[in-house]
Amino acid sequence: MSPIRPAAVVVLAAGEGTRMKSATPKVLHEIGGRSLVGHVVAAARELAPEHLVVVVGHGREQVTAHLAGIDQAVRTAVQEEQKGTGNAVRTALDSLAEQGTTLDGTVIITCGDTPLLTADTLHALAAAHENDGNAVTVLTAEVPDSTGYGRIVRDGGGAVAAIVEQKDATEAQRAITEINSGVFAFDAKLLAEALSKITTDNAQGEEYLTDTLAILRAAGHRAGAAVAADHREILGINNRVQLAEARRLLNDRILNAAMLAGVTVVDPASTWVDVSVEFAPDTVVHPGTQLHGATRLAAGAEVGPECTLTDTVVGENARVIKSVTEGAQIGPGASVGPYAYLRPGTKLGPQSKAGTYVEMKNAVIGEGTKVPHLSYVGDATIGEYTNIGAASVFVNYDGERKHHSTVGSYCRTGADNMFVAPVTVGDGVYTAAGSVVIKDVPAGALAVARGQQRNIEGWVVRKRPGSAAAKAAERASGQPEQGE
Numbered sequence: 001m002s003p004i005r006p007a008a009v010v011v012l013a014a015g016e017g018t019r020m021k022s023a024t025p026k027v028l029h030e031i032g033g034r035s036l037v038g039h040v041v042a043a044a045r046e047l048a049p050e051h052l053v054v055v056v057g058h059g060r061e062q063v064t065a066h067l068a069g070i071d072q073a074v075r076t077a078v079q080e081e082q083k084g085t086g087n088a089v090r091t092a093l094d095s096l097a098e099q100g101t102t103l104d105g106t107v108i109i110t111c112g113d114t115p116l117l118t119a120d121t122l123h124a125l126a127a128a129h130e131n132d133g134n135a136v137t138v139l140t141a142e143v144p145d146s147t148g149y150g151r152i153v154r155d156g157g158g159a160v161a162a163i164v165e166q167k168d169a170t171e172a173q174r175a176i177t178e179i180n181s182g183v184f185a186f187d188a189k190l191l192a193e194a195l196s197k198i199t200t201d202n203a204q205g206e207e208y209l210t211d212t213l214a215i216l217r218a219a220g221h222r223a224g225a226a227v228a229a230d231h232r233e234i235l236g237i238n239n240r241v242q243l244a245e246a247r248r249l250l251n252d253r254i255l256n257a258a259m260l261a262g263v264t265v266v267d268p269a270s271t272w273v274d275v276s277v278e279f280a281p282d283t284v285v286h287p288g289t290q291l292h293g294a295t296r297l298a299a300g301a302e303v304g305p306e307c308t309l310t311d312t313v314v315g316e317n318a319r320v321i322k323s324v325t326e327g328a329q330i331g332p333g334a335s336v337g338p339y340a341y342l343r344p345g346t347k348l349g350p351q352s353k354a355g356t357y358v359e360m361k362n363a364v365i366g367e368g369t370k371v372p373h374l375s376y377v378g379d380a381t382i383g384e385y386t387n388i389g390a391a392s393v394f395v396n397y398d399g400e401r402k403h404h405s406t407v408g409s410y411c412r413t414g415a416d417n418m419f420v421a422p423v424t425v426g427d428g429v430y431t432a433a434g435s436v437v438i439k440d441v442p443a444g445a446l447a448v449a450r451g452q453q454r455n456i457e458g459w460v461v462r463k464r465p466g467s468a469a470a471k472a473a474e475r476a477s478g479q480p481e482q483g484e
Helices: 036-045 060-070 085-098 119-132 188-195 211-218 240-260 459-463 468-477
Strands: 008-013 051-056 075-078 106-111 136-142 151-154 160-164 178-187 223-227 290-292 308-310 324-326 353-365 370-382 393-395 405-407 418-420 423-425
Touching: 008 036, 008 085, 036 051, 036 060, 036 106, 036 119, 051 060, 051 085, 060 075, 075 085, 085 188, 106 119, 106 188, 119 136, 119 178, 119 223, 136 188, 136 211, 160 211, 160 223, 178 188, 178 223, 188 211, 211 223, 418 423, 459 468
Parallel strands: 008 051, 008 106, 051 075, 136 223, 290 308, 308 324, 353 370, 370 393, 370 405, 393 418, 405 423
Antiparallel strands: 106 178, 136 178, 151 160, 151 178
16 A cells, blocks of 8 residues: 555644743754755655644744755645644644645644654554544653653544643553654544634643644544554753763664665664765675764765765775865765865765875865875866876965966976976876976976085084084084084
């Protein structure tokens, strides 16, 4: 049977989240490379709802701009005052009605601070709701400790009779371990009717969505429940401690999936991976590694220890050790590090090398070319099977503009070279150590660009008499040291 397509999914994301103690709206805090509300929207989008509405309130400008950047099809509805979850849902339905939308079918209500909730669980909730013919279905969970949660009280037929909050529960009800997640499936038309009957007759003076259960049951409709397979999915985030706990749970979920798909993660406890990272089988990730953004590891790639890769593509059988990369492409069989820094626009060809203490930016490195150590390559193109000597610098900035340099294939450049852009070095060129290359070099030439060496004999003894250096020089020359 094909998954049920909801008429709408409504995400409640208007709360302030004061316990986060942050200038950033709670739902914009991130775990696994995605905001809390971003995780919820991604899960909801997998249900292919006809409409996806996020209710915003606190920090609405930031939240709305963020949503537009991650999913342009998301609609937002503004809850001007936080008057409860029932009011928030009515705000979403009113927003759709103002656009001429009449909902018919299932409406899923979820929360913007539940990043661990999966699309599979939402599919199961929608299926249980429609298969059981419920007016409302509550997503519930069996938890080890139900303290502080609303308890699910069922009747003799297994239907949900009530959701009782901790402060209102009897001793017997407090012993119940099935709790309310705050996620619901409703019949759209019955939801609208029930919302019109909610009152603010409570201590907080707010409209509670949970009151719709009693309203629907009183009208003769059935309220059911779908139990989440893993109670950790429904965890909401209210403070930084819970944020860290959710980050660890999500990271474990990502790494477990990767390992089951054929990836070796040597130490999952010290490895952090975003949800957007992609792995091929037989990749190896060593301890202390962080993989972010659109990073992709091809088959046989090996990363770590102690690497941070962001938006980086690592080719087959490439190796990255103790390095930082961002927006880089590392070709098959290439070698990076230790202590390399590859910045955006860097493209390493097959079997190439960016070695120890090498920094690159906007650099295209050809197949088999090596930049072994202590060098900066910026705004440059280097051909195939060239070797760049140690301590070389591509001088690309004149104080106002960046300029490009080109070095050909099969070149051997000396140590401590400066290539002052714009400059072109032809194929098969050699350059002398210590050269400052400011003019184009034709193919096959030897470029020597340094001052003539001049030795001033006897200078140390004359100018630094009595020094350790002068005494050493005198001993080496066989002359008696001064004062003997």
